[in-house]
Amino acid sequence: MKKWIFILFALLLFGCEEIPPSGFIQTNGTTDQIPVEVVEVIDGDTIKVKYDGNIEKVRFLLIDTPETNHNTLGKQPFGEDAKARNKELLASGDVSIEFDVGERVDDYGRMLAYIYVDGVSVQETLLEEGLARVAYVFPPNTRYIDEFEDASNIAKTQSLGVWETDNYVTNRGFNASVIEETSYTNELNTVSESDAKCAIKGNINRQGKKIYHVPSGKYYEQTNPEEWFCSEQEAVTAGFKKSGE
Missing domain, CATH: 2.40.50.90 (OB fold (Dihydrolipoamide Acetyltransferase, E2P))
Structure with a gap:
């Protein structure tokens, strides 16, 4: 009887916390x-x-x-x-x-x-x-x-x-469409810049003569270029002569 009284007293004094089973890693509150x-x-x-x-x-x-x-x-x-x-x-x-x-x-x-x-x-x-x-x-x-x-x-x-x-990272995750749209826009801009700056067509005819055509030239649209130039000076330096000369 005294033994049970002692156990009851111990439980009241120290609480009834469950002893973790063997092999259990207790980490709550630790690092x-x-x-x-x-x-x-x-x-x-x-x-x-x-x-x-x-x-x-x-x-x-x-x-x-x-x-x-x-x-x-x-x-x-x-x-x-x-x-x-x-x-x-x-x-x-x-x-x-x-x-x-x-x-x-x-x-x-x-x-x-x-x-x-x-x-x-x-x-x-x-x-x-x-x-x-x-x-x-x-x-x-x-x-x-x-x-x-x-x-x-x-x-x-x-x-x-x-x-x-910008805006790829969101509060809900990642918005892939933003990158896809940006890539597409950059691609269009690159093509547009290329068209604007390097639109001179360089053609070599059957006689081996090197001719370049500017966008406003008479034969520009029907010419299939062997080379592209970004300026007339660049074409001249490469040995081409302007169409019509």
């Missing part, structure tokens, strides 16, 4: 970095590792990289770059993961963690190099949000990677 073996690099922010004897998919906390093979978004600009850089970093040293104080698993069954190679944050590196954006900020898993924002601002200030094109 312990747990060594893991990388099994596969899926993309810029998701990998598979061997953890506690199991193969687990890990989603990088607080960052988002462009997609490489999404069901609806497909392949986004800089997605392959982020994946390649992620793979390169993870192969360069010893890999470890760190949990935050909140949820460790997302709705898709992926572990949520910070990733390190020889103690250096992979997330920060990707952000600083312009291959990721700060995203999915869900308290209390926000331990390194300030550091990540600073790293992202470095890339943003220098217009690196995903920050090269």
Whole structure:
């Protein structure tokens, strides 16, 4: 009877906290970095590792990289770059993961963690190099949000990677159409500039005579050029004479 009274007293005094089972790694509230073996690099922010004897998919906390093979978004600009850089970093040293104080698993069954190679944050590196954006900020898993924002601002200030094109990075992800439109516009501008500056046609007739035709010339439209020139002087220097002379 005295024994049970003592046990009851101890429980009231010290609480009823459950003792973790054997082999369980308790990291809540700590910054312990747990060594893991990388099994596969899926993309810029998701990998598979061997953890506690199991193969687990890990989603990088607080960052988002462009997609490489999404069901609806497909392949986004800089997605392959982020994946390649992620793979390169993870192969360069010893890999470890760190949990935050909140949820460790997302709705898709992926572990949520910070990733390190020889103690250096992979997330920060990707952000600083312009291959990721700060995203999915869900308290209390926000331990390194300030550091990540600073790293992202470095890339943003220098217009690196995903920050090269205005409005590619959005609050909801990455807008590939902006880059596609920009590329198309640049292509049109290049063609337009070419047409304006290098529109002089150089033709060699059957007798071997070199003739150049300006856009206002009589035979300009029907002439198939062997060469293009950006100025009449350039054509003359190349040995061509103006049509009609």
